[in-house]
Amino acid sequence: MDPTFKAHCDRQQRVKRLWVLLMSLSAFGLLGTSAGAAQSDPGHSGGTAGSHGSAGGAHGSARGVTGAVRGQVFDNRYQHGYYYPPRGAAVRSLPSGYRPFFFRGRPYYFYGGVWYAPGPLGFVVVSAPVGLFLTVLPPYYTTVWFGGVPYYYADDTYYEWEPDMNGYVVVTPPADTQPGTPPAAPALGGGDLYIYPKNGQSATQQAADRYECHTWAKNQTDFDPSQPGAGTASGQLAIKTAQYNRAMTACLEARGYSVD
Secondary structure (H helix, E strand, C coil), X not given: CCHHHHHXXXXXXXXXXXXXXXXXXXXXXXXXXXXXXXXXXXXXXXXXXXXCCCCCCCCCCCEEEECCCCCCEEECHHHCCEEECCCCCEECCCCCCCEEEEECCEEEXXXXXXXXXXXCCEEEEECCCCCCEEXXXXXXXXXXXXXXXXXXXXXXXXXXXXXXXXXXXXXXXXXXXXXXXXCCCCCCHHHCCCEEECCCCCHHHHHHHHHHHHHHHHHHHCCCCCCHHHHCCHHHHXXXXXXXXXXXXXXXXXXXXXXX
């Protein structure tokens, strides 16, 4: 082989290996804390899917500030308090444990509250597609109430519970700019259900869980005990109440409550 040509080939191989190394380091820096493990306030509630931060602030007011974690964006809207990779960040490989989705003809990948799509160098961080359905929320999220309805917020993304599908849907930000307070808990089957949080659920979380389980049980049984007369003939009231209570109990127990 011609020495000049061989030297050229060796130089090209070295450049290629250097490029792969740099991209691998970049990907590691972006994915190292994408699950939101870094938290600015160690006393802030909301460290798991069973915990929620307090609501406050307006849309678009608290995300986009680069924080102490290199290459990450600190999201403190509604006192969320977690770091995420910025939109458009490129990675060569997905983190272990990601969930694949296929929506409107495109593949998406979900991990730690972060959404990815295929990109020219592997994958790229993208906004969550509105309308996509998923069965579980991000591992770190904050519950906020708008118009008496709970929304679940993480990484500039809003999720809303869909009772007909028994899961969650990515939605557009609520029209209101300021969140409200949870509504009064719905009546539960004649008042004979007593609920105890087994996992230290906050008052905000308990309100959201009761709201969702009430809506689900109502849809399952076609019975709403919070309505006068419950829309049921007197002869059927006891049967419908028992059915509703069974559905409500199953839902709440699945969410970590003891129901008596």
